[in-house]
Amino acid sequence: MDYARPTELEEALLLLKQKPWTVLAGGTDFYPALGAGPLKQDVLDINGLPELAGITETDDHVVIGARTSWTEIMRHPLPPAFDMLKQAAREVGSIQIQNRGTVAGNLCNASPAADGMPPLLALDARVELRSADEGQRLVRLSEFVLGNRKTALRPGELVTAVHVPRHATAGRSSFVKLGARRYLIISIAMAAARIALEGERIVEAAVAVGSCSAVAQRIEGLEQALIGRYISNISELVVDYPLSELSPIDDVRGSAEYRRLGAREIVERALLQAAFTDAERGVAA
Amino acid sequence: MDFVSISVNGTELAGPAEPRNLLVEFLRANGLTGTHVGCDTSQCGACNVLVDGKLIKSCTAFAVELQGRSVTTIEGVAVGGALHPIQRAFHDYHGLQCGFCTPGMIIAALALLQENTKPTEDEIRAFLAGSICRCTGYQNIVTAIQAAAEQMESGNV
Ligand SMILES: Cc1cc2nc3c(=O)[nH]c(=O)nc-3n(C[C@H](O)[C@H](O)[C@H](O)COP(=O)(O)OP(=O)(O)OC[C@H]3O[C@@H](n4cnc5c(N)ncnc54)[C@H](O)[C@@H]3O)c2cc1C
Ligand code: FES
Ligand code: FES
Numbered sequence: 001m002d003y004a005r006p007t008e009l010e011e012a013l014l015l016l017k018q019k020p021w022t023v024l025a026g027g028t029d030f031y032p033a034l035g036a037g038p039l040k041q042d043v044l045d046i047n048g049l050p051e052l053a054g055i056t057e058t059d060d061h062v063v064i065g066a067r068t069s070w071t072e073i074m075r076h077p078l079p080p081a082f083d084m085l086k087q088a089a090r091e092v093g094s095i096q097i098q099n100r101g102t103v104a105g106n107l108c109n110a111s112p113a114a115d116g117m118p119p120l121l122a123l124d125a126r127v128e129l130r131s132a133d134e135g136q137r138l139v140r141l142s143e144f145v146l147g148n149r150k151t152a153l154r155p156g157e158l159v160t161a162v163h164v165p166r167h168a169t170a171g172r173s174s175f176v177k178l179g180a181r182r183y184l185i186i187s188i189a190m191a192a193a194r195i196a197l198e199g200e201r202i203v204e205a206a207v208a209v210g211s212c213s214a215v216a217q218r219i220e221g222l223e224q225a226l227i228g229r230y231i232s233n234i235s236e237l238v239v240d241y242p243l244s245e246l247s248p249i250d251d252v253r254g255s256a257e258y259r260r261l262g263a264r265e266i267v268e269r270a271l272l273q274a275a276f277t278d279a280e281r282g283v284a285a
Numbered sequence: 286m287d288f289v290s291i292s293v294n295g296t297e298l299a300g301p302a303e304p305r306n307l308l309v310e311f312l313r314a315n316g317l318t319g320t321h322v323g324c325d326t327s328q329c330g331a332c333n334v335l336v337d338g339k340l341i342k343s344c345t346a347f348a349v350e351l352q353g354r355s356v357t358t359i360e361g362v363a364v365g366g367a368l369h370p371i372q373r374a375f376h377d378y379h380g381l382q383c384g385f386c387t388p389g390m391i392i393a394a395l396a397l398l399q400e401n402t403k404p405t406e407d408e409i410r411a412f413l414a415g416s417i418c419r420c421t422g423y424q425n426i427v428t429a430i431q432a433a434a435e436q437m438e439s440g441n442v
Contacts, residue, residue, distance in 0.1 A: 003287070003304035003349055024350075031307075031345040032327045039305040045350055071339075094415025095396070096330065096342045183414030184328065 002042040009051040009160070013132040015044060016156045023158065026069060026100035028093065029109040052160055062169065063128075064162040066105075070098035082164075084173035084192040084270070085119040091177050092116075094184050104159045110145045110215075117145065117216035118192035118208035119175055124168035128161040129153065138163060148214050170204055171196030174273035176266040180253065187211045188254040189263045193270035195226070202226050207271065212246040212263050219245055219267070231275040238268040289348045293317065294361025302348040308334070311348035312358060319359035319388045323417070330416030333389035333396075334358050340396035342415070359388035362395065371395060371433040380429030382420035389416050394430045402438055404430070 004021070006012040015021060021044035024030055046052055052067040055076045062078065070089035078086070085103075092098055092106070092115050106116040107127065120141055127144040130136050133156065141162075144152050153159065173194035179185035189211045196204035205226040210216030222241045229237060248259035289311065290299040302311050309332045312320050320343055323331035332343040335357040343356075362369045371394045374380065381387045390413070397404055397412045404412070409427050418426060 001304055003347070005350070005352075027345055027350075028327060032325070035325075043304065043347075045347075047350065093327075094330070095393075095412055096333065096340050096345070096415045097327070099339045100341055100345065183411065 005045040025105040028101040081169040084175035087175035121208040122206035309343035333392040374429040374433035378429035
């Protein structure tokens with residue numbers, strides 16, 4: 001086994017061009033999957049790369065470097081549209097996991113239960129990828145995670161950042177996770193909602209649900225149904241919406257039917273939490 | 286074989302390590318056996334250590350990853366042979382039974398009290414979510430941490 005810890009991005013990309021490496025970020029998905037016995041993979045540790053650290057804001061994007069941990073997300077001042085991402089961060093594993101685990105690693109691991117997915121889908125996130133030969137490309141998150149443990153990452157490519165476009169940072173947001181207990185638990189279902197209001201009327205809505213299909217997804221039909229309506233209509237609109245996008249499975253954590261019922265409930269809660277904090281703010285302003 | 290050098294409890298700990306050796310294996314192989322291993326799924330927190338002051342699980346890092354960094358283990362908590370207030374509170378308030386989880390619990394408590402000097406019961410329980418105890422039912426651990434917090438606040442240590 002080779003272990004490399006490059007200190008410059010160019011060096012990392014050249015290594016990735018030469019042979020396949022397993023990229024090591026926070027390692028919180030990597031280590032539990034190791035098992036006993038000799039390690040056969042070569043490991044490329046990205047924690048020496050300064051280019052991948054930190055959260056930066058440009059005129060049109062919020063850029064979350066690939067090394068950004070869940071703890072850094074929680075502590076960094078960000079607009080209320082990111083509250084759902086911070087709430088998800090607080091629920092990822094435990095303090096030790098949040099201190100090490102990264103947002104980008106959560107996306108690359110491509111678990112159907114990845115808590116980072118619904119909030120970042122509702123923020124229209126793009127994944128920044130780099131390779132020695134092709135330079136940089138930006139891929140929509142919905143086109144980056146392709147299935148259970150499947151991503152659009154090409155050989156030789158590294159995820160360098162996650163971009164959130166400014167146009168998707170309007171309004172307030174909320175995240176609700178349904179698990180069998182409060183902490184250290186894999187989600188049975190989770191929902192993220194972001195809405196922007198004019199008075200009490202909904203002018204923009206983004207709703208995403210995870211753990212109820214192979215890849216978390218936006219619920220665009222519901223978003224359309226919400227736009228133009230009032231926050232007092234939220235509950236009836238959610239109850240009437242069929243949620244036919246979802247294809248939950250039966251597993252040890254819950255039955256498909258339980259997931260379907262749970263998903264509807266947490267979508268409603270996430271929307272109401274986002275709406276009513278927003279309304280209160282409107283009143284206060 | 287790589288050569289690893291880590292500052293552990295303020296002293297240089299240097300030695301050979303395979304890239305595959307976990308930090309906890311490196312510590313234990315070098316005589317620091319207070320850091321325990323209770324699982325192989327990063328769940329239990331028996332292996333908790335601080336790296337540059339931040340709480341992590343030493344089973345969830347290679348030793349080579351920590352090259353040049355600063356690590357605090359349970360062996361570095363007592364000062365000059367005297368128990369740290371957290372250690373003494375675990376003793377006084379029966380915060381342990383078999384003691385297997387205790388080094389990890391004390392390291393976690395240290396991390397918590399560094400950033401929050403007056404944690405509520407809920408905050409303590411939330412912070413300890415990644416540190417599992419099979420014996421105590423947690424109540425006395427919570428009581429001990431609250432008592433330690435009070436003693437440390439009042440400077441009465
Ligand atoms: C006890 C425990 C509890 C957990 N609880 C939760 C939970 O509640 N919710 C949740 O969503 N997750 C949970 N996880 C999973 C994990 O902590 C998260 O998915 C975390 O965000 C992964 O980030 P990481 O940096 O540790 O990834 P790593 O383990 O370093 O990497 C994960 C995968 O992504 C690849 N990768 C990482 N970074 C890059 C990059 N920049 N470019 C290309 N590939 C890359 C790696 O090669 C690997 O395949 C838990 C894990 C543990 C051990
Ligand atoms: S040994 Fe269980 S979390 Fe490290
Ligand atoms: S005292 Fe026995 S595991 Fe905690």
